Amino acid sequence: MNIAKVIVDVPASSINQTFDYLIPEKYADILVPGMRVIVPFGPRKIMGFVVGQTSESSFDSLKEIDEVLDLTPVLTRELLDLGKWLAEETLSLYITAFQVMLPQVLKARYKKELERLTDETLSQDLESLFAGRDFVPYEELEDTNLSYSKVQQAIQDGDVTVNYLVKSRVTKKQVTMIKPNRESHLLEEACQELPGNAKKQQQLLQYFIENPYEVEQNILIKKLKTTRSVIKALLDKQLLIASKKEIYRNPYEDSTFEKTEALELTKEQQQAITPIRNSIRQNQHDVFLIHGVTGSGKTEIYLQAIQDVIKQGKEAIVLVPEISLTPQMVKRFKGRFGSNVAVMHSALSSGEKYDEWRRIHRKEVQVVVGARSAIFAPFENIGIIIIDEEHENSYKQEDNPRYHARDVAIHRGEIHQCPVVLGSATPTLESYARAHKGVYKLATLRKRTNEKDMPDVEIVDMRNELHEGNRSMFSRTLIEKMEHRIAKGEQIVLLLNRRGYSTFVMCRDCGHVKECPHCDIALTYHKNSNRLKCHYCSYEEPMPVFCPSCNSDLIRFFGTGTQRIEESLVQLIPEARVIRMDVDTTRGKGAHEKLLNQFVSKQADILLGTQMIAKGLDFANVTLAGVLTADSMLHLPDFRSSEKTFQLLTQVSGRAGRHDLPGEVIIQTYTPEHYSIQLASHYDFVQFYRIEMNTRKTFQYPPYVFLTLITVSHQNHVTVVQTAQRIAQLLQQQVEDGTVILGPTPSPIARMKDRYRYQCMIKYKSEPNLRRTIKKVIRQFDEDMRKNDLQIHVDMQPYQLM
Numbered sequence: 098m099n100i101a102k103v104i105v106d107v108p109a110s111s112i113n114q115t116f117d118y119l120i121p122e123k124y125a126d127i128l129v130p131g132m133r134v135i136v137p138f139g140p141r142k143i144m145g146f147v148v149g150q151t152s153e154s155s156f157d158s159l160k161e162i163d164e165v166l167d168l169t170p171v172l173t174r175e176l177l178d179l180g181k182w183l184a185e186e187t188l189s190l191y192i193t194a195f196q197v198m199l200p201q202v203l204k205a206r207y208k209k210e211l212e213r214l215t216d217e218t219l220s221q222d223l224e225s226l227f228a229g230r231d232f233v234p235y236e237e238l239e240d241t242n243l244s245y246s247k248v249q250q251a252i253q254d255g256d257v258t259v260n261y262l263v264k265s266r267v268t269k270k271q272v273t274m275i276k277p278n279r280e281s282h283l284l285e286e287a288c289q290e291l292p293g294n295a296k297k298q299q300q301l302l303q304y305f306i307e308n309p310y311e312v313e314q315n316i317l318i319k320k321l322k323t324t325r326s327v328i329k330a331l332l333d334k335q336l337l338i339a340s341k342k343e344i345y346r347n348p349y350e351d352s353t354f355e356k357t358e359a360l361e362l363t364k365e366q367q368q369a370i371t372p373i374r375n376s377i378r379q380n381q382h383d384v385f386l387i388h389g390v391t392g393s394g395k396t397e398i399y400l401q402a403i404q405d406v407i408k409q410g411k412e413a414i415v416l417v418p419e420i421s422l423t424p425q426m427v428k429r430f431k432g433r434f435g436s437n438v439a440v441m442h443s444a445l446s447s448g449e450k451y452d453e454w455r456r457i458h459r460k461e462v463q464v465v466v467g468a469r470s471a472i473f474a475p476f477e478n479i480g481i482i483i484i485d486e487e488h489e490n491s492y493k494q495e496d497n498p499r500y501h502a503r504d505v506a507i508h509r510g511e512i513h514q515c516p517v518v519l520g521s522a523t524p525t526l527e528s529y530a531r532a533h534k535g536v537y538k539l540a541t542l543r544k545r546t547n548e549k550d551m552p553d554v555e556i557v558d559m560r561n562e563l564h565e566g567n568r569s570m571f572s573r574t575l576i577e578k579m580e581h582r583i584a585k586g587e588q589i590v591l592l593l594n595r596r597g598y599s600t601f602v603m604c605r606d607c608g609h610v611k612e613c614p615h616c617d618i619a620l621t622y623h624k625n626s627n628r629l630k631c632h633y634c635s636y637e638e639p640m641p642v643f644c645p646s647c648n649s650d651l652i653r654f655f656g657t658g659t660q661r662i663e664e665s666l667v668q669l670i671p672e673a674r675v676i677r678m679d680v681d682t683t684r685g686k687g688a689h690e691k692l693l694n695q696f697v698s699k700q701a702d703i704l705l706g707t708q709m710i711a712k713g714l715d716f717a718n719v720t721l722a723g724v725l726t727a728d729s730m731l732h733l734p735d736f737r738s739s740e741k742t743f744q745l746l747t748q749v750s751g752r753a754g755r756h757d758l759p760g761e762v763i764i765q766t767y768t769p770e771h772y773s774i775q776l777a778s779h780y781d782f783v784q785f786y787r788i789e790m791n792t793r794k795t796f797q798y799p800p801y802v803f804l805t806l807i808t809v810s811h812q813n814h815v816t817v818v819q820t821a822q823r824i825a826q827l828l829q830q831q832v833e834d835g836t837v838i839l840g841p842t843p844s845p846i847a848r849m850k851d852r853y854r855y856q857c858m859i860k861y862k863s864e865p866n867l868r869r870t871i872k873k874v875i876r877q878f879d880e881d882m883r884k885n886d887l888q889i890h891v892d893m894q895p896y897q898l899m
């Protein structure tokens with residue numbers, strides 16, 4: 098087995114296969130599939146993944162592997178297989194599928210070092226390598242004759258580890274630790290000698306008299322509500338002593354989470370969890386759909402099911418949509434399982450992400466809570482996979498590989514023979530239909546755990562407001578109710594449904610709309626910088642003073658952004674303190690969390706925001722939720738627009754009155770009679786499901802058919818049209834009767850980043866060979882893609898039809 102099969106990092110379909118390389122003697126003992134290597138490829142040296150080994154090759158004069166990057170495989174056997182499956186399922190390249198499963202840090206080449214983890218004596222050659230140091234540059238290892246297998250053994254024994262030196266900014270985090278500098282009785286004496294007014298210092302000393310241990314300065318400050326200057330005073334008196342300590346970049350200080358215990362489950366919860374527990378006990382793969390109203394205790398069910406899995410010595414993956422991966426959510430998992438939880442979140446720095454991944458890889462944790470890509474957590478003994486808010490679009494990756502985390506979850510669930518649990522108050526029609534047919538097992542939670550009714554929903558017809566002379570974005574009812582709440586010291590959540598709306602700039606004289614010069618899309622006005630920005634390619638320019646088309650100075654912005662709403666809100670209710678949450682105010686790291694904390698600590702009366710405020714937030718003091726424009730996305734050219742509207746309205750309604758105070762919801766709309774608005778106001782999911790399924794059946798949309806979207810793009814318009822037409826023709830010849838090929842038509846955004854875009858949609862009921870057919874068709878354009886920058890994207894499960 099002296100030959101390695103390698104998938105190389107060249108993202109081209111002509112290279113999408115394994116290449117054979119000779120394994121040099123020095124790597125013979127240590128190399129296993131799943132490791133990354135550097136190999137010569139043409140004139141270059143590139144990275145690749147070892148996916149297999151063999152002793153024979155049909156090629157002669159093989160080149161040698163240049164370097165082995167990992168001493169422990171970064172991809173497990175299962176993940177290697179999963180990568181192959183993923184590539185085939187989504188028609189993407191093997192290399193892209195492997196890359197998506199790994200943290201960013203492992204996708205590039207970084208300097209490495211060996212770190213000694215033990216004080217025990219190591220083998221002699223390792224001792225001479227470390228030569229008294231704790232850290233050794235990796236190159237030194239490569240320069241010695243030391244056998245890699247010895248180092249590998251030391252890593253497996255936990256004596257040594259390999260670190261990646263991600264840019265120094267994120268490599269190591271140092272924290273200040275504080276501990277007492279004297280024995281407790283001496284501290285007590287000192288405490289009595291402090292002046293009587295030094296209450297804060299006394300409190301701090303008292304703490305260390307009772308807890309004579311080292312503690313992180315920041316935690317101390319939080320716990321005792323004390324300050325740096327108080328600590329400094331005692332440091333200066335040499336009663337305490339400070340030191341620096343390097344820590345894992347654990348972004349959530351575990352010790353600050355209060356421990357929670359399993360709650361006694363309600364009847365409904367028990368009924369829902371029992372079959373899940375059975376599957377866990379019997380190592381059986383089933384898919385469960387928990388349809389439970391907001392506040393019905395789904396999360397508690399997840400927590401207790403995970404508890405069972407941990408007891409079995411197995412692992413759990415919990416997926417949460419990016420925007421609901423809030424500190425509140427993390428707290429619930431860390432509160433129950435403490436440091437046994439890793440969190441994977443896009444707001445973490447690449448170093449932090451790598452640390453969390455490594456905790457999983459080393460099996461230091463049994464639970465991971467994360468956004469979409471956490472589905473690839475390198476666990477090897479999975480006992481449950483949970484997808485919360487399963488209807489969320491963010492589970493679909495809109496980039497290659499275009500996968501849906503739900504499909505990956507079910508595939509891994511089959512491999513590990515473990516249950517997969519999908520939960521939502523508004524499941525997708527696809528999932529609910531499967532539950533209806535018995536493919537998934539359905540559990541329904543009808544009641545909130547606190548037995549409180551869902552809040553009353555009032556629909557306000559904005560057309561009437563207009564007729565009666567109210568031109569503002571706020572109905573009189575909503576204003577009245579807001580004023581009432583503010584007077585009582587209660588809080589309000591206001592949602593501006595922003596999809597379909599934006600602040601674009603238009604000339605009132607000639608109607609000219611300012612568009613991005615590279616994309617066929619209106620530019621968005623940003624007031625803070627007084628600039629126009631493109632949300633697709635990040636092009637920007639200053640707000641024009643004169644219309645570029647007719648030179649009129651009546652060029653103004655239109656539409657309704659959160660910023661505009663905030664301004665008019667403050668005009669209407671001057672005493673209102675408003676926190677605005679949108680892409681602009683939440684950009685910085687931790688900004689999201691900071692705004693929420695301000696709201697929780699009642700520094701504001703109103704939380705105004707886009708979709709991001711509708712999910713998962715749980716505020717005790719919120720008694721009114723308002724939706725400003727319920728119908729703004731009802732008319733988008735997307736067959737899921739009614740479903741999305743229903744989901745959003747239901748989610749927002751769930752924000753109010755979750756605790757002791759009763760809640761109320763106002764939905765403002767121009768189409769009050771629409772079924773998704775009417776049924777959302779009655780929380781009638783099942784009726785909505787029935788009506789919407791009928792519509793889907795009539796117009797032949799999923800779940801009655803499958804869709805595949807092929808998008809062609811190129812700088813030259815003619816090339817795009819011709820290619821798209823040719824693809825449609827070729828497909829037409831090969832698909833089954835009854836399969837429909839729509840298009841080619843221009844994509845809804847017909848040009849993006851200077852590239853024209855056309856699309857074909859395939860609608861089918863059964864096409865067992867579709868993937869093969871598409872591959873064959875696209876292969877004909879290989880050369881154009883390689884040499885001529887033609888792009889063809891295939892999405893086997895399109896969600897963004899725009």
Ligand SMILES: Nc1ncnc2c1ncn2[C@@H]1O[C@H](COP(=O)(O)OP(=O)(O)OP(=O)(O)O)[C@@H](O)[C@H]1O
Nearest residue numbers: 360361362363390391392393394395396397546713
């Ligand atoms: N068995 C129980 N007994 C008492 N309280 C419970 C129980 N289960 C859950 N709760 C509490 O009820 C509240 C709502 O529960 P939870 O957040 O789990 O519901 P959910 O269905 O996940 O809500 P959402 O869909 O809005 O996220 C929480 O405060 C939770 O602590």
Ligand SMILES: [Zn+2]
Nearest residue numbers: 613616631634
């Ligand atoms: Zn643009």
Ligand SMILES: [Zn+2]
Nearest residue numbers: 604607644647
């Ligand atoms: Zn003009």
